[in-house]
Every structure is written in C-alpha cells, then in structure tokens.
Amino acid sequence: MRxxxxxxxxxxxxxFFLLAWTxxxxxxxxxxxxxxxxxxxxxxxxxxxxxxVGPGLRYPIAWVYTRRGLPVEIIAEYDIWRRIRDPAGVEGxxxxxxxxxxxxxxxxxxxxxxxxxxEETAAVxxxxxxxxxxxxxxxxPDWCKVKIDGTKGYLRKTDFWGAYTDxxxx
Numbered sequence: 001m002r003x004x005x006x007x008x009x010x011x012x013x014x015x016f017f018l019l020a021w022t023x024x025x026x027x028x029x030x031x032x033x034x035x036x037x038x039x040x041x042x043x044x045x046x047x048x049x050x051x052x053v054g055p056g057l058r059y060p061i062a063w064v065y066t067r068r069g070l071p072v073e074i075i076a077e078y079d080i081w082r083r084i085r086d087p088a089g090v091e092g093x094x095x096x097x098x099x100x101x102x103x104x105x106x107x108x109x110x111x112x113x114x115x116x117x118x119e120e121t122a123a124v125x126x127x128x129x130x131x132x133x134x135x136x137x138x139x140x141p142d143w144c145k146v147k148i149d150g151t152k153g154y155l156r157k158t159d160f161w162g163a164y165t166d167x168x169x170x
Contacts, residue, residue, distance in 0.1 A: 032079045032096070034096070038074060039073050041104075041163065041164075042071075042072055042074055042084075042101055042103075043070060045097070045100045047066055047067070047068040048065070048066060049064070049065040051063040051090070051092035051093070051094055052093045055083070055093045059093065069135070070086065071105060071161060072086050073085045074099070075091070080095055080097075081093045082095075084099075087106045087108070102135060103135065103162065103163070104133060104134065104135055104162050105146055105161070105163070106162060107130055107131065111127050111130075112127070112128045113127060114126040114128055115153055115154045115155070132148060133148075134147055134149070135148075136162060138169060138170045139157070141168060144163055
C-alpha cells in the first residue's frame with residue numbers, strides 16, 4: 001500500500017496531484033468491523049465452521065465445529081475475522097460470514113427444567129440435558145425466554161451458556 005492516498009504525476013513540467021482510488025479500499029477494510037460491542041454473543045451459522053489459530057486463511061484450522069446454532073462469544077474483531085470463545089472455553093478465529101447475530105443457549109450442568117413461566121414454582125415443560133441447544137427470545141435479569149425444539153419456555157440464566165448475567169433484552 002502507498003504511504004499516501006495519492007500519486008505525484010509530472011506532466012509538462014508541472015506536478016499534479018491525482019487521487020488514487022485507494023480511499024474506497026481503505027473504507028472497505030473499515031466496514032468489515034461491526035462497530036458492535038465486544039464482547040458479545042452470537043451463534044454459528046452453519047453445520048461446518050472452521051476455527052483457525054489466527055485471523056486469515058493462511059492460519060491452520062485448529063477445530064471444525066459441526067453444530068449449527070452453537071452459541072459463541074465474540075471477544076475480538078480483525079477485518080473480516082472474529083475471535084470467538086465457545087462454551088468449553090476454546091478460543092480461535094472464524095470468518096464473520098460463519099456467524100449470525102441470532103442468540104442461542106447451550107444447557108450446562110445437570111438436567112435443567114424448562115418452565116412455563118419465569119418462576120421456580122412454574123410447571124415444567126421439559127427436562128433438558130447438558131449440551132441441548134436452543135434459541136434465546138428475550139432475557140430479564142434472572143430468566144430468559146427460550147425456544148428449544150419448537151417449545152417456548154423459561155430457563156434461569158445460571159442453567160445455560162449464552163447470555164451475560166446483567167443482560168436484558170426483548
């Protein structure tokens with residue numbers, strides 16, 4: 001890349017400044033940053049996602065994810081690459097096209113109860129084993145409304161990975 005976004009041209013003894021069209025390419029690099037807060041949660045867009053040791057195709061693949069919808073935490077951005085952390089704590093880089101902003105949950109710990117409402121005494125809709133993945137619909141301070149295999153219900157934030165403890169959204 002040239003040190004300045006223009007070239008010097010000598011024409012007929014005079015010197016003219018001519019803008020080289022490098023400014024749009026610089027803008028394209030900037031546009032690859034999301035300008036969203038980091039860290040934040042996202043999920044895997046497809047059923048085969050390469051996790052690389054660095055932000056680029058020249059870096060080796062460390063892992064291949066095969067679970068579409070797996071929640072991941074974006075912890076850094078570089079150009080079209082996002083550094084993510086998965087529920088097991090593994091970190092690496094994926095192309096931004098392999099991620100979606102759809103929020104997801106992965107059940108953690110013991111068997112968890114999906115409740116009809118956001119109350120401990122609410123009726124149980126389903127028992128969920130560790131590793132079950134679903135979609136987050138909204139979150140309050142302690143509970144989130146989720147959809148798992150077509151069933152909507154509520155899970156405590158301590159029952160899954162995919163939302164921050166202080167996070168609230170509709």
